[in-house]
Structures are given as C-alpha cells and as structure tokens.
Amino acid sequence: MSSQFGLLKARRFAPFFATQFLGAFNDNLFKNALVVLLTFQTSQWTTLKAEVLANLAAGIFILPFFLFSATAGQLADKYDKARLARLVKVLEMVIMAVAAAGFWLHSLVVLLSALFLLGLHSTLFGPVKYAILPQHLGEAELVGGNALVEAGTFVAILIGTLAGGLLAGSVAQPAWIALGGWLVALLGLLTSWRIPTAPAPAPELKVNPNPLTETWRNIGFARQNRTVFLSILGISWFWLYGALYLAQFPAYAKNVLGGNESVVTLLLATFTVGIGTGSLLCERLSGKRVEIGLVPFGSVGLTLFGVDLAFASPSSLAGAAPLGIGALLGQPWAWRVLFDLVMLGMFGGFFIVPLYALVQMRSSPEHRARIIAANNILNALFMVAGALAAAGLLGAGLPIPALFGIAALCNAAVAIYIYGLVPEFMLRFLAWLLIHAAYRLEKKGLEHIPDEGPALLVCNHVSFIDPVIIMGASPRPIRFVMDHRIFKTPLLNYIFRHSRAIPIAPAKEDPVMMERAFAEVAKALEAGDLVGIFPEGRITDTGDLYPFRPGITRILEATPVPVVPLALQGLWGSFFSRIDGQAMKTPFRRGFFSKIALVGAPPVAPEDAAPDRLQTLVGELRGERR
Known part of the structure; x- marks a missing residue:
C-alpha cells in the first residue's frame, strides 16, 4: 500500500476495521447512555447515589477483563479469528436484547448485567483485534494498520460517548437506546462476514478454564x-x-x-x-x-x-x-x-x-x-x-x-x-533523532538484512556516525565492532556502550583487546545476533575505500554466517567526516537535511566472502556518490 489509508480499501483490513470500530462505538454508546440515565434519573432506578452508581458501572464493565482475558487469549490461538469475530458480534446482538429487556422492565440489575456482558464482549474481541493484524498485514503495513486501529478506536469512543449522552437525554423510552445498539451490532455482524480467514496458530491447544492459573501462564509467555x-x-x-x-x-x-x-x-x-x-x-x-x-x-x-x-x-x-x-x-x-x-x-x-x-x-x-x-x-x-x-x-x-x-x-x-x-528504546530514539534532525536518509535493499538469525554486516567507513545511521535504519539491533578510539568519542560513546558495541585495537597496539574483540564477535554470532564491521579498519580521509582487512576471514572461519554488504552514500564532506583531515571541525558544513543513503545487497555465503570480493561489492553499491 502506498499509504496506511490504502488499507481501508483492502478486504484483508477494511472489514476488520469496520467491525472493531462499530464494537468500540457500541460499547461507549450503551455505557455512557446508562451512566447519564443513572446520573440524572437516579431516584427512578435506585436509592444509591449517582457517584456510586457511575463508579459501580465502570467497575462492572472492566471486571470481565480480569476474569476472562486468559480464556479469550486461548480461544483466539485455538480457533480462526475471523470466525471468532463473527461469534462475538452475535453475542453483542444478544447483549443488546438483554439491555432492551432491562430498560423495558425498569430493572437496574438486568441493565448492569448487560453492561457486564458488554465488558465480556470487549474482552473476547481484544486478543482477536490485535493478534489478527500480523496475519493479514505485512511488516511494512503493521505500523499503519495499528495507527488506523488506535485512531479509529478513540474516534469511536468519542462518537459513541456523544451519541449515548444524546440518546439518554432525548428519547422518551430508554429501550430505544438498546434498539439502536442492536442495529449497530447487526451492522458489525454484517461487516465481520467479510473478514478473511485467519487460521488458528495452535489448533491443538487445550483450553484451561481456570482464569488464575491461565493468567499467570499468559504473563509467563509475555x-x-x-x-x-x-x-x-x-x-x-x-x-x-x-x-x-x-x-x-x-x-x-x-x-x-x-x-x-x-x-x-x-x-x-x-x-x-x-x-x-x-x-x-x-x-x-x-x-x-x-x-x-x-x-x-x-x-x-x-x-x-x-x-x-x-x-x-x-x-x-x-x-x-x-x-x-x-x-x-x-x-x-x-x-x-x-x-x-x-x-x-x-x-x-x-x-x-x-x-x-x-x-x-x-x-x-x-x-x-x-x-x-x-x-x-x-x-x-x-x-x-x-x-x-x-x-x-x-x-x-x-x-x-x-x-x-x-x-x-x-x-x-x-x-x-x-x-x-531496555536501552534499545533510547538508542533507537537517539539514532532516529539524529537521522531526522540532520539528514534525509534514503534506504534501499535493507530487506536483505535477515529478520532473525546471525549475520555479519560489512560497510564502508565514511564518518564517526556511520554506526548510528546503520543502527537507526536496521530493523534489528546490531553489535558493531569499532576502533576503540571511535568507541570513546564523547556523546556518541553513550550510544556505543549501550548498544553493546565491541571495541577493538590493532595487534601492535593492544593484542589482548584484539583477541577479546574476536572472541566477543564469535559469541555474539553464535547467540544469533547481527554484528556490523567496517573492514577498512579506519575512517576514510580521501573519500575512497581503503583495502578490506583479513579480519573478515578470521571471523567467518570461527563462525560461518551470511555476510550482508552495505554501503553509505553522501556522507563524505559532512561534519562527521574527515574531508578536511579532521572531523567535527566545521559546523553546518553541509547545512541541514542533506541527502544520504544506505544501500544493501543480497547476502554472500561465508565461503564466498573473501575481503577483495566484499570490497568490490561495497564499492559497486556505493557508486560515485561518496
């Protein structure tokens, strides 16, 4: 989809969106209408104070989340979520019929029971609502889909709350409120029939009816x-x-x-x-x-x-x-x-x-x-x-x-x-802030970075902030191997330390640090992490690639993993590069929002990842744009 709004035209999202929107609307329509009625007509229903009734209603609505969420999660893992959505809509229609009976009989007990059942309805739909999105949307659509759901939910809350208050104050017979809710539930049922199937991920699951033990178990999964x-x-x-x-x-x-x-x-x-x-x-x-x-x-x-x-x-x-x-x-x-x-x-x-x-x-x-x-x-x-x-x-x-x-x-x-x-949140924020405050980053070919499992990322080294840019563009955390002097760069050192970067020194300068770095790289790859290295071993001071060092071969001999070539474009001449021989000397050298790019290529098998071949690939990816 070109934008998140395109999802509203797709059958794999639009019927689900309409169904969840109508459900949230109906919950708030009935709940607010009931609260308004009980607040302004308290004496007709009970001897309790209006404030007590309002809080009682809120507590009754939320109680099912404690009692039945664990069961709802099991059902959504065991059965097709589209089918469950339709059954929940049928339940919603039954609940509105109960509410109509409560209004007609003038029974507060029946109305509060309907409110409890509406809370149950929301409880059952909750796991379906969020677990179905990854089944119907691609990873690039997940943020847009969630954004539409959250925006739609709050709009539904607003409109439902307003409609409930208006209905409570304008209809002579409160049963009309329940009829309106029943029609909304019927419309939700009709939209739910258009939701594509969402097969159960665990059909063999045996449902545990005990909410206490299953709740604790679910928290354990999380x-x-x-x-x-x-x-x-x-x-x-x-x-x-x-x-x-x-x-x-x-x-x-x-x-x-x-x-x-x-x-x-x-x-x-x-x-x-x-x-x-x-x-x-x-x-x-x-x-x-x-x-x-x-x-x-x-x-x-x-x-x-x-x-x-x-x-x-x-x-x-x-x-x-x-x-x-x-x-x-x-x-x-x-x-x-x-x-x-x-x-x-x-x-x-x-x-x-x-x-x-x-x-x-x-x-x-x-x-x-x-x-x-x-x-x-x-x-x-x-x-x-x-x-x-x-x-x-x-x-x-x-x-x-x-x-x-x-x-x-x-x-x-x-x-x-x-x-x-979890420093990953703050690290990604700092990387995101730097990329969006100083540069306009174009990303191409980064789908070649594996979603899971170990890989070695190799890239040209143009500036002091190369690791930050790659970290901010990567879908996964990366452990970078970098010169210990760059690792100690003021301000950037915070990011490097908390991203668990691995400092390294030449054998002539500190052989112990070098051996420790190679051991840490092997350990990280064996653990399934991404490891990033700059095989030139230094930041360029000419804008051209320096020869790739044989450290790549040593890493792959110890831990054979795929190698993903990357190339940075457009950073040469920036404040953080060594174009004048010394980096970070001339502020605002390139102004703000200069265009840069990070380009990736398909992984290279470890047995084919010789330093000279990788240098050729990275050079081709970079092209003439230094």
Missing part, C-alpha cells in the same frame, strides 16, 4: 521476551495515564475551567483529535516500519505537556456562571489548555502505536493472542490502580491540575525506568 513484556508494561502505563485524564474531564471542565457540559465534549474531542493525529503520523515518521525510537519521543511529550497543562489551568472558576464553548474560547488561557490536550493526545499516539506493533511483531505466533490477553489483563489492572490512586489523592484535597502534574512527573520516572532496563 515474559519470555523481555522487550515484549516491558512493552506491555509501557502500554499498560499509557492506559493508566490516559484513563486518568479522561476520568477527570467532567470535574475539570466544571470546577477548574468553569464550563458547562459542552466543554466536557470539547475536551474529549480535542484529546481524541490529538490521539488520532499522532497515531496516523507514526507511519510517516517511522518510514512504514516498527520504529521504537518514537516511544521515548512520545514519553517526552506526555511529560512536558502534562506538566504544562497543570500550569496552564486557571484558578478554580467554580461558582461563576458556567461557560459555554464560545465563552470559554474567549478566555486567554483556554487555547493553551486545548493545545496541551492536543499535544498530549498526539504524543500518546507516538507512544502507543509502535509499542502495539512491537508486541505483535516480536511475540511468537503460537502464543500471540495469549500474550495480547496478558496485555489486556495488565491494562485493566493498571487502569484500576490509577483510578484508585487518583480517587485517593483527590479525596485528600489535591486539585485536579496538581494531579495532572504529578501524573506527568510519574510518567517521566516510569520512562526512565523502562529505558534503563
């Missing part, structure tokens, strides 16, 4: 890949953070901004637009691949604009005449508040979309749906914990803007903790 598990924790933190903001919007609009009900809608719409925009921008910023460098970028924005929202919020305006949207926009502080909300949503999109795509891509296919189920359980757990913490702080008298500020600072602490455990 923990098998450290990056996947920490990505799930990051996703769960985002849902805690986002849900905390969304939950405060009504009180924030009324008690802090001094607005009426329409201002709540404005805040929700503004946040949703931000999420949708950030999600859809991910494909463009990541170059149609899973770019986890966007995740730290997202967390920086979530912190900065969360703190700014705390300071931008006015002193409490409660007690004055409620402001409508027009009057609110006439206030000097209002635009800053709305800008902060848009940016919070946008950076939230940058944060969440790559994490979902990473979990899908790096999870083993036979366990993917169960890992998604573990993610859903942890999401729910984090949201409940966040709601309880927010309730406790607000109950102790903390103002809502201060709560936003504390949440933003906690976000920074969580980000530092996660990126400390």
